[in-house]
Amino acid sequence: MKRTGDLKLIQELNRSIILDTIRLQGPISRSDIAKLNKLSPTTVTSAVSELIQEGLVYEDGIGHSSGGRKPILVRFSPDSKFLIAISIRNSFITIAEMNLEAKVKQKEIHSTNGYSGDDVINYLLDLIETFLNSSINKDLCIGISVITQGIVNSSKGVIRYNAELKLKNVPLKDLLEQRFNKKSYLDNDTNAYLLAEKNFGLYNLNQNMIYITQGDGVGAGLLVNGSIYRGHSGGAGEFGHTSIDRGGFRCECGNIGCLETYVSWPAIFSRILSSLSSGKSSGMLEKVNGKMTEITPAIFSEALQEHDELAIKLAEETVSYLSASIVNLVHLFNPEVIIIGGEVVANNPIYLAKLRTSVLENVMEALSEDLEIHAPSLGDELEMIGAASVLLQDKFHFSLNQVY
Numbered sequence: 001m002k003r004t005g006d007l008k009l010i011q012e013l014n015r016s017i018i019l020d021t022i023r024l025q026g027p028i029s030r031s032d033i034a035k036l037n038k039l040s041p042t043t044v045t046s047a048v049s050e051l052i053q054e055g056l057v058y059e060d061g062i063g064h065s066s067g068g069r070k071p072i073l074v075r076f077s078p079d080s081k082f083l084i085a086i087s088i089r090n091s092f093i094t095i096a097e098m099n100l101e102a103k104v105k106q107k108e109i110h111s112t113n114g115y116s117g118d119d120v121i122n123y124l125l126d127l128i129e130t131f132l133n134s135s136i137n138k139d140l141c142i143g144i145s146v147i148t149q150g151i152v153n154s155s156k157g158v159i160r161y162n163a164e165l166k167l168k169n170v171p172l173k174d175l176l177e178q179r180f181n182k183k184s185y186l187d188n189d190t191n192a193y194l195l196a197e198k199n200f201g202l203y204n205l206n207q208n209m210i211y212i213t214q215g216d217g218v219g220a221g222l223l224v225n226g227s228i229y230r231g232h233s234g235g236a237g238e239f240g241h242t243s244i245d246r247g248g249f250r251c252e253c254g255n256i257g258c259l260e261t262y263v264s265w266p267a268i269f270s271r272i273l274s275s276l277s278s279g280k281s282s283g284m285l286e287k288v289n290g291k292m293t294e295i296t297p298a299i300f301s302e303a304l305q306e307h308d309e310l311a312i313k314l315a316e317e318t319v320s321y322l323s324a325s326i327v328n329l330v331h332l333f334n335p336e337v338i339i340i341g342g343e344v345v346a347n348n349p350i351y352l353a354k355l356r357t358s359v360l361e362n363v364m365e366a367l368s369e370d371l372e373i374h375a376p377s378l379g380d381e382l383e384m385i386g387a388a389s390v391l392l393q394d395k396f397h398f399s400l401n402q403v404y
Contacts, residue, residue, distance in 0.1 A: 192386030215342035
């Protein structure tokens, strides 16, 4: 005899499958939902009635019939509810109201104001409260979803470690749920971007992917056999803290020679400043009217497109470090696709092309034949779509529910 908990879990899973079927294939009849998912008509009818009552789906038109009564079709209602998606970065906190198809309805970006530790968490909670209070009907909010850099235990909702913001063992999920009485979610940002690309981008058919971020920090999200690989306590994918030079620079994590200290934007920026200060010429300096500290990844990219000598030199140095490390990942995980995002790669096709060439030249031939290396497919809203995906994977029967 099945335990009550088992039956409830099955009911919740069936409901998620039914909702996702309506989302992807609606308008659709109840009988077609049952056939597609090999569920009983009674199970489908009961779940659809609940979903209609909650406003998540609605009846919309009459279907065709080969005989007998014509079926009533049901359709997903993505704007009937909303969620709050949040991205915590070292310098900014972005908060957005999203619909149930991960589309941004409104968004705010706030500086972290140099806060860290408890101060940045308290600041975050106050920002969320203000944002929620500005909503027309906050009762329609189905939950809060937060992503951040660093080591995150998503199942427990704890930020295990974020060096830059001085966060350690912060039970953020519990803090959010206690303050706002809304179901809350937490995940690492790179894992979230991978979820977004898998479920809302161009890569829904791929089962083995790596998402690499190269920006303020360097991280990796791993999709292995269709599931996010998180490791024992959420620490898998700390790609930027793999050591490439034991005699190199000391990293903020305490290790020496971490990849991040060579290929993150702060590392590249530091080499730009050092080169310019020593008298090297570059068009980057002209673009900021001589104010070196105003050089951004976008300006670095522009200089690269213009074949700026210093930009090319620094790009090639960076590529040599990063590509060698990516080759190691390919040899370990044998992915179909590698997606490389972050400020350094954004709108920087020359840099990405150099990186792709270097990786493919150095990967074992048997592993490089079908390997694809691309920029993200979701554009400027990837960050918020990623945050929304963390919550929506629980609401819908995405292919990424299983966690190892």
